[in-house]
Amino acid sequence: MIDFIIKSTASLFVLLAVYHLALENEKMHHFNRFYLLFAIIFSFTIPFITIEVIQEITTPFTSKNAITMEGATMTSVEDSTNYWIIAIWSIYGVITSVLLFRFIRNILKLNAKSKSGTEINYKNVNLVLLKEKTLPYTFMNSIFINETDYHNRKIEAELYTHELIHVNQKHTLDILLLETLKAVFWFNPIFIFYKKAIQLNHEFLADEKVVQSHNNVPFYQNLLITKASANQTYYLASNLNYSVTKKRLIMMTKTTSTSRAMLKKIAIAPLFSFILFFSCTKNVEQEKTSETTIKSKTPVTGIEKYFENTIFLIKDEKGNIVSDKKFSELTSEEKKNIPPPPPPRVTSVNEQENSKQLNDLKNAVSPKYVEITTVEVPENGIHNTASVNEKPTFPGGMDKFYQFVAENFKAPSQPNLKGKVYITFIVEIDGSLNDFKILRDIGYGTGKEAVRVLESCPKWIPGKINGKAVRTLYSLPITINTEQ
Structure with missing residues (x-):
């Protein structure tokens, strides 16, 4: 989880910084909207992507008779409950639940408003006439306006055009996405800045359409300044009075050449590749066996x-x-x-x-x-694992054996006990285990417990020499690690 938060936040921060430095002030608002939304999706995806870069490392050649044993590890977790983790997740759950409740309540409140007011069809959208004094604002497929202003024709055509753009381009969906992320990742302030950037870009898009449709920039600028003193409406809605700043007024008269816009779009592409490679690359060491053969010196x-x-x-x-x-x-x-x-x-x-x-x-x-x-060893002779062709093994493999030991070994109640128990035993011709010897233990009955578990162990597959089962001496280290 921490890795996900770190990687996604770093990507979100870099992409937002690039947006403010290189894209926000350019008149390519449709691309900017796609960029901001894609930046969020991309940043949430990269923690789940791993690009493996294989690096070969040379290790000395190991002969077939070399023995490698790994002991089973038992960890006592009976008293290891981490109450801090439970407390943190509880606090997170409470705060997230409150924010999601607030979010859903506001959606229901806007839906209730759309049903309580008078609805009028206007260019395939719903005009909702409200008794309250308010500037026009948009939510989903509805435009909310003051009933008195509507009947007295005090709402300028530019305002209708502005709100229609919010409806037709589905700007509400962007806001709902950001609000959901803010509720779930409330501890991460980066989404506040993303919402502000997306909402301002929505206003750029609406302003651009108004300027194209009515071709009266000074009048529209004065209209925005006149309406700027009105009260802010619902935070889930797109409204005329959002961020009436110098940026919006300047953007109406600004032009961006096609070549400049294309150059910036192309320049952005390597950025995503860099973040992907930097965040997702994992070096994987692959062992390469080195066998030294000098043909000119040895036959x-x-x-x-x-x-x-x-x-x-x-x-x-x-x-x-x-x-x-x-x-x-x-x-x-x-x-x-x-x-x-x-x-x-x-x-x-x-x-x-x-x-x-x-x-x-x-x-x-x-x-x-x-x-x-070859000289045959008597049947009752004991071999070590290095002298047999086929080593003794547990039915199903040694992983199954380690699982058996871990499930049956009763770790002592002594807290913070760490160490290894070394034990040897003989795997008989029929696969049974006997002659257990504790070479070293760490006290508290760990050695006796290891013997008890091995005595209850199912029969092994015996070691063999030239296809014939033989008695084999086997050694086993068991790692003990109890944590309070």
Whole structure:
């Protein structure tokens, strides 16, 4: 939520600043209206956009026999209720509810006024005649005017034209949008300035149409100044007396060339791209395994190429074939028993000759089958995880195991207790766990609790060597973190 507020507010501020500096004083009011509304939509969208920039980082090569274990983390949250958060959200909810109630009440009040007064159809809009003394103002499809002024023909044609523009261009919808945002994000003053900018732009649009239709700028300017002393009407309505300032009077006589307007519109486009890139870019580090192979100095790559099409027959100590593998599937112990390839025909310390020897090795014809004898460990022998081909694992994967431990581990009531419990156990051939040993705990019964959870654990999938299940010693760190 905080990230959303920061990113959206920063974007809103930058776009509004650019509007006041570069666009507000230019006579391209339709574009400015679109710009302000789009700025709001754009700013609310960018916190949900992420542009990932992948950066490759090189890490040392890790062999297939390397073991990486991550312990499950249990966090006790029984007494961790954050009353400050509850209080803040409660205050926010109360204030927002009051503002939304006020907003809806004013809408209903204007609707009630439109029904209470006399309605007259005028150029496809409703003229609502009111008893109260008021300047003309607009809400949705209705123009509210004083009944006496209407019958005595004291309302100038320019005023009718002005209000018709508010109706036809749906300016009320812009105001309703801003008022809704002000009620929901009442703590953010940026929307107050956006409403002022949009309302002033509405007046520019209406004034422009009046000047085009009646072609009497001095009279219209004097009319605005004359009406300026009237009381302000409803804040949801568009009305004649909004911000009768020097800006409006100057704007009526100002001109903006087509080329200047187009240049500014084009110049604005990179601004959105910059904000999007600056706010949404996230650097993602992608690990790239680095395997150092110096072909001119070592024959490793040549051996792999030489045995590329060879099938290795794995035999036990009795001479029985227990499995067959390709070179890439062999363990490091099995690779030690591979007979070396035939020596190069020429031996030379010269770099060029070494390269020729390597090519000779790559192009040599390898045997179709090679037998490798391995020494079988007795069935009751205990292996560590580095010596097995297939490591023992929990049914469904280790994530499921961590979930099982986290759900069943009862953390001590001791507050602010942090540390790790180290425990070892044997995964038997049938997958059962036994011989639990606590190497280190942090007291308060954490070690015994870890043993209790593991004793209730479902059977694992046992470790295997050459496809045969073996007893495997397994170690597990469990991180304890209780917070008051």
